[in-house]
Amino acid sequence: MGYFLFRRTISFVLTLLAVSVVVFAVMNILPGDPALSILGLDATEDALAALREELGLNEPVLSRYLAWIAGAVQGDFGISQSFRVPVSELIAERLPLTVSLAISGMVVTVILAVALGVAAAANHGKAGDWGIMFLSQLGIAVPAFWLSILLVLLFAVKLRWLPPGGFPGWSEPAAAVRSLILPTVALALVQSAVLARVTRSSALEVMRLDYIRTARAMGFSRRRVLWRHVLPNALIPIVTIVGLQFAALVTGTIVIENVFYLPGLGRLIFQSIANRDLPTVQALVMLFAAIVVTANFIVDLLYLAIDPRLKARS
Amino acid sequence: MIEAAGLTVELGAGQAVREASFVIAPGDRIGIVGESGCGKTMLGLALMGMVPDAGRVSGSLTVDGTQMVGAGEATWQRLRARRVAMIFQEPMAALNPIKRVGETVMEPMMVHLGLGRDAARARALELFREVGIPDPEARLRQFPHEISGGQRQRVLIALALACDPGVLIADEPTTALDANVALRVTQLLVGLAERRTMGLVFISHDLAAVARATERVMVMYGGDIVERGATGEVLVRPRHPYTQGLLSARPSPGNMRATAGRRGRLPTIPGSVPPLAELAPGCRFSGRCPVELDVCRGERPPLRGTMICHRAEEGA
Numbered sequence: 001m002g003y004f005l006f007r008r009t010i011s012f013v014l015t016l017l018a019v020s021v022v023v024f025a026v027m028n029i030l031p032g033d034p035a036l037s038i039l040g041l042d043a044t045e046d047a048l049a050a051l052r053e054e055l056g057l058n059e060p061v062l063s064r065y066l067a068w069i070a071g072a073v074q075g076d077f078g079i080s081q082s083f084r085v086p087v088s089e090l091i092a093e094r095l096p097l098t099v100s101l102a103i104s105g106m107v108v109t110v111i112l113a114v115a116l117g118v119a120a121a122a123n124h125g126k127a128g129d130w131g132i133m134f135l136s137q138l139g140i141a142v143p144a145f146w147l148s149i150l151l152v153l154l155f156a157v158k159l160r161w162l163p164p165g166g167f168p169g170w171s172e173p174a175a176a177v178r179s180l181i182l183p184t185v186a187l188a189l190v191q192s193a194v195l196a197r198v199t200r201s202s203a204l205e206v207m208r209l210d211y212i213r214t215a216r217a218m219g220f221s222r223r224r225v226l227w228r229h230v231l232p233n234a235l236i237p238i239v240t241i242v243g244l245q246f247a248a249l250v251t252g253t254i255v256i257e258n259v260f261y262l263p264g265l266g267r268l269i270f271q272s273i274a275n276r277d278l279p280t281v282q283a284l285v286m287l288f289a290a291i292v293v294t295a296n297f298i299v300d301l302l303y304l305a306i307d308p309r310l311k312a313r314s
Numbered sequence: 315m316i317e318a319a320g321l322t323v324e325l326g327a328g329q330a331v332r333e334a335s336f337v338i339a340p341g342d343r344i345g346i347v348g349e350s351g352c353g354k355t356m357l358g359l360a361l362m363g364m365v366p367d368a369g370r371v372s373g374s375l376t377v378d379g380t381q382m383v384g385a386g387e388a389t390w391q392r393l394r395a396r397r398v399a400m401i402f403q404e405p406m407a408a409l410n411p412i413k414r415v416g417e418t419v420m421e422p423m424m425v426h427l428g429l430g431r432d433a434a435r436a437r438a439l440e441l442f443r444e445v446g447i448p449d450p451e452a453r454l455r456q457f458p459h460e461i462s463g464g465q466r467q468r469v470l471i472a473l474a475l476a477c478d479p480g481v482l483i484a485d486e487p488t489t490a491l492d493a494n495v496a497l498r499v500t501q502l503l504v505g506l507a508e509r510r511t512m513g514l515v516f517i518s519h520d521l522a523a524v525a526r527a528t529e530r531v532m533v534m535y536g537g538d539i540v541e542r543g544a545t546g547e548v549l550v551r552p553r554h555p556y557t558q559g560l561l562s563a564r565p566s567p568g569n570m571r572a573t574a575g576r577r578g579r580l581p582t583i584p585g586s587v588p589p590l591a592e593l594a595p596g597c598r599f600s601g602r603c604p605v606e607l608d609v610c611r612g613e614r615p616p617l618r619g620t621m622i623c624h625r626a627e628e629g630a
């Protein structure tokens with residue numbers, strides 16, 4: 001157990017390091033002059049030289065990388081070229097929105113998917129099962145941005161229940177939450193369609209096992225058998241997929257924030273790429289990767305919490 | 315107290331149990347023997363209301379006076395564990411792998427008997443002692459994968475006893491265990507049935523274990539109870555051709571005790587149990603029976619004395 005944690009922590013740190021190398025390499029070493037890509041093809045030679053100096057491009061690659069890492073560890077990602085403020089400030093302003101969106105998206109996904117998946121498994125082969133499977137097939141086939149537009153048309157334009165986009169800021173909590181409902185649903189629907197299928201097949205597999213028959217033989221109600229015996233045992237594949245989906249959700253916020261005009265990290269990365277704002281893009285890519293790696297690390301810890309057999313093996 | 319009369323379980327095109335009638339009174343120890351696929355397990359499941367969804371149960375089955383044929387799932391749920399409990403063949407697979415075994419045994423007491431955690435825990439501890447689990451305090455906190463097969467079967471027995479059932483159905487309880495462990499588990503079940511005056515239905519193809527565990531025995535073939543009687547009588551002087559075939563593979567009925575403790579080898583009767591739907595409408599054993607008569611295939615033999623066989627009147 002302790003050894004497992006130790007190994008996982010080491011590999012967590014190493015993965016983050018590897019990610020930082022790749023991110024840095026892609027942005028700095030690959031052919032192409034950052035100064036040129038920032039200023040454009042018709043920049044003067046003097047301007048380019050000045051910018052290279054400002055960006056520290058004349059120093060050796062290794063020391064630039066080390067300087068970047070040293071800064072990043074302390075939360076210093078340099079100055080944004082387009083916004084002219086520290087990148088860390090830009091991130092700090094937008095992070096809460098994106099994190100709220102991703103977490104609420106994940107929570108809705110899990111609740112919806114587990115409820116539907118377990119209901120489908122409990123009604124295996126009956127109408128309810130077919131209905132849920134059909135809906136989830138539909139959900140998987142539909143692209144998130146298209147679904148977002150549909151949701152906006154229906155709930156914002158036609159019914160006028162919810163705002164079509166934009167974000168009033170956290171100073172107005174009720175309005176802020178309202179403006180996050182549609183984006184959350186748009187994010188969650190597609191993901192929960194996938195997860196509901198995983199939940200269903202995992203639950204069906206567990207339901208065939210001997211210890212479920214034991215639980216039934218003990219006179220427990222179907223509901224109790226389902227939620228207390230089947231579901232906990234069916235969680236391992238569910239958690240695996242949730243880990244992967246969290247990554248998809250975090251990157252999904254890029255699309256969703258742009259559709260709904262939400263000032264989060266996703267929108268920031270979009271703008272930074274358009275503005276060729278190298279330090280900001282680099283920091284954001286690193287941040288997104290770190291979130292994904294961290295999610296996988298947490299999933300590994302969850303396995304341990306769920307299945308005592310893994311503790312014995314590790 | 316379980317009373318079955320004409321209890322029948324239809325599965326698809328065939329009858330997995332055909333018109334079974336018997337009584338299990340408190341303290342009775344009854345064996346059900348036969349090859350696999352002869353309906354033993356299905357009969358056990360029928361007594362728990364747990365035949366597969368596709369199965370249809372008819373006839374009469376009363377548990378403590380309540381008619382259970384046609385009873386809904388909710389009615390059965392009130393009976394299971396409290397009146398009738400069942401343990402299964404594979405102790406490896408029959409315990410929830412992610413629950414501590416103590417929690418598993420406590421759960422029915424908390425759900426059905428309304429005990430609090432502490433009371434349930436104290437009773438689980440008592441049960442673990444009763445079924446002979448060493449160091450029960452420590453065992454309570456262990457997971458199934460941390461204990462041996464024999465200990466797991468004891469945990470399952472403790473679980474089955476948790477709500478003090480009147481009848482315990484044990485489906486091949488010793489088949490997956492080593493010979494010595496199997497012997498001790500058999501002795502444990504006998505002791506428990508006696509101490510608690512609990513009915514015990516011991517389903518097994520291991521004739522030695524059945525001889526040791528039970529007072530009465532029912533021999534099943536093709537869903538029929540073909541012969542029944544006192545265990546010593548039936549296993550020593552089998553009268554039905556199928557029972558005779560079942561026993562002929564064993565050295566000799568007389569020295570059964572000498573071979574006791576060795577694993578019951580599968581008896582060899584020429585041929586194998588045909589699928590349910592292909593069984594003859596008359597005597598299920600016709601086709602494999604060495605002393606078959608012309609009437610056997612088409613006409614169902616009547617119950618004569620202790621067996622159903624057309625040769626019964628000859629005193630076969």
Ligand code: SF4
Nearest residue numbers: 597600603610623624
């Ligand atoms: S009824 Fe006929 S076929 Fe069946 S066991 Fe008796 S003799 Fe054999």
